[in-house]
Amino acid sequence: MSDQPRRAAHDTGIPEGLLRFMTSGWATPPGTPAAPIEGIERFAARRAALAAAFPGEVLIVPTGHEKVRANDTTYRFRPGTDFYYLTGNTEPDNILVLTVNANGKPDATLYCEPNPGKTDATFFTDRLKGELWVGPRLGLRQTAERFGVATKPLAEFAADRANAPAAQTRVLPGIDPALDAPGGPSERDAALATQLSEQRLIKDELEIRELRCAIAATQAGFDDVVRGLAAARSEREVEVVFGARARRDGNDVGYGTIAASGPNACTLHWTRNDRRFGEHELLLLDAGVEADSLYTADVTRTLPIDGTFTPEQRAVYELVFAAQEAAFARCAPGNDFLDPHRAAMEVLAAGLERLGIIASAADALRDENQFYRRYSLHNVSHMLGLDVHDCAQARAETYKFGTLRAGMVLTVEPGLYFQPDDLTVPARYRGIGVRIEDDVAITPDGVEILSAAIPRRVEEVEAWVRSAAGSRGAGAASSTSSETASVRQPSR
Numbered sequence: 057m058s059d060q061p062r063r064a065a066h067d068t069g070i071p072e073g074l075l076r077f078m079t080s081g082w083a084t085p086p087g088t089p090a091a092p093i094e095g096i097e098r099f100a101a102r103r104a105a106l107a108a109a110f111p112g113e114v115l116i117v118p119t120g121h122e123k124v125r126a127n128d129t130t131y132r133f134r135p136g137t138d139f140y141y142l143t144g145n146t147e148p149d150n151i152l153v154l155t156v157n158a159n160g161k162p163d164a165t166l167y168c169e170p171n172p173g174k175t176d177a178t179f180f181t182d183r184l185k186g187e188l189w190v191g192p193r194l195g196l197r198q199t200a201e202r203f204g205v206a207t208k209p210l211a212e213f214a215a216d217r218a219n220a221p222a223a224q225t226r227v228l229p230g231i232d233p234a235l236d237a238p239g240g241p242s243e244r245d246a247a248l249a250t251q252l253s254e255q256r257l258i259k260d261e262l263e264i265r266e267l268r269c270a271i272a273a274t275q276a277g278f279d280d281v282v283r284g285l286a287a288a289r290s291e292r293e294v295e296v297v298f299g300a301r302a303r304r305d306g307n308d309v310g311y312g313t314i315a316a317s318g319p320n321a322c323t324l325h326w327t328r329n330d331r332r333f334g335e336h337e338l339l340l341l342d343a344g345v346e347a348d349s350l351y352t353a354d355v356t357r358t359l360p361i362d363g364t365f366t367p368e369q370r371a372v373y374e375l376v377f378a379a380q381e382a383a384f385a386r387c388a389p390g391n392d393f394l395d396p397h398r399a400a401m402e403v404l405a406a407g408l409e410r411l412g413i414i415a416s417a418a419d420a421l422r423d424e425n426q427f428y429r430r431y432s433l434h435n436v437s438h439m440l441g442l443d444v445h446d447c448a449q450a451r452a453e454t455y456k457f458g459t460l461r462a463g464m465v466l467t468v469e470p471g472l473y474f475q476p477d478d479l480t481v482p483a484r485y486r487g488i489g490v491r492i493e494d495d496v497a498i499t500p501d502g503v504e505i506l507s508a509a510i511p512r513r514v515e516e517v518e519a520w521v522r523s524a525a526g527s528r529g530a531g532a533a534s535s536t537s538s539e540t541a542s543v544r545q546p547s548r
């Protein structure tokens with residue numbers, strides 16, 4: 057980022073007199089130290105665990121910068137996941153450097169933007185960094201106090217890096233383009249990303265607690281949506297109701313809400329959410345609140361909008377439910393990560409045969425066929441944590457082809473999707489898409505379904521939607537149809 061004060065085309069110049077006037081007459085900021093973040097020792101333990109894998113090396117983990125949305129407007133900043141995991145720091149532009157000694161013990165430094173206070177004109181001339189524009193930032197002293205790590209000015213990072221032995225330095229790739237190796241990450245850099253992802257496979261107790269918070273807020277968001285469902289007319293209303301809960305109880309949504317009604321449920325990542333509901337349709341809502349600690353839930357419920365599944369919708373729902381139950385039963389330490397998936401696919405294949413959609417489950421399940429995948433589309437599990445698809449850089453042998461271990465948190469989310477134009481499917485099932493997704497923690501003796509309090513059985517789901525319809529108008533989700541001319545035509 058440029059060191060020049062940043063101005064916009066519509067700003068007028070600042071005369072000398074105003075500059076002098078603006079930089080004087082401010083109270084001295086209070087010298088109270090910043091409070092240390094909660095769990096500060098956890099973050100230190102994570103840095104120590106990472107360092108132990110790289111004795112004698114220098115590890116550089118940036119958090120990244122604000123991203124431009126258009127011209128000079130940016131998205132709200134969301135820190136780099138690994139940087140946050142190691143520091144707890146949510147401010148942009150920071151860089152963590154771990155200088156690891158020969159015994160694997162880290163010396164941590166956070167490079168951050170100093171806060172020169174109001175004697176420096178940038179506090180009101182710099183639109184991107186100035187406190188009058190964007191609010192306070194911690195600066196060197198408060199950053200050190202808050203995160204328990206030594207700090208240095210960001211401007212000194214380049215020289216310090218140049219002095220570190222390049223052959224012993226690794227940079228977490230893909231976060232800060234200015235630090236990335238030209239021509240793509242080296243094997244050494246990729247190995248740092250892999251190590252971090254694999255370390256994050258096992259959640260510590262602080263992480264489990266935060267995931268529980270995110271899931272509780274998500275449950276409240278689903279309740280809000282269900283409460284407003286009888287009055288809602290479109291996917292847009294569902295998205296905003298859930299999004300309101302995500303901002304009220306957490307940082308934001310952990311990923312773009314999928315509010316897919318009717319045939320849109322057959323599009324796995326339907327996030328346009330611009331369709332008006334039809335009669336007797338299902339709503340597939342795949343949504344998660346990201347807590348202020350940045351841990352996210354990832355839950356899907358498929359709801360009959362009018363409170364009753366049609367016989368065809370119910371048959372598909374019951375089948376997906378049975379597949380999920382079979383998957384839960386295979387969630388235990390020591391099992392393959394793919395065991396729950398395999399169990400779910402066997403149930404789905406048998407059910408597809410019963411529904412007359414495939415001729416033979418046995419034939420469909422053969423490795424060289426896997427015909428069921430035309431309707432199931434995706435595997436049933438992924439890791440969950442700070443990222444919705446967590447630990448993405450872990451090696452296949454520790455993740456996809458690895459073993460479930462206590463402390464892992466993952467989703468269990470079978471689905472069936474019958475495309476509206478799929479001629480292999482009896483007409484009465486076409487356009488039905490069902491996914492049921494829960495978040496589970498592997499425990500020493502088995503599994504805990506963290507999202508179990510959100511209704512899931514057919515009867516419970518119907519009762520949930522109907523009872524909420526009866527108490528319409530209560531609570532936040534009084535989505536009286538406020539959409540009029542602004543609603544676009546359904547895209548399909």
Ligand SMILES: [Mn+2]
Nearest residue numbers: 354467469493
């Ligand atoms: Mn998921």
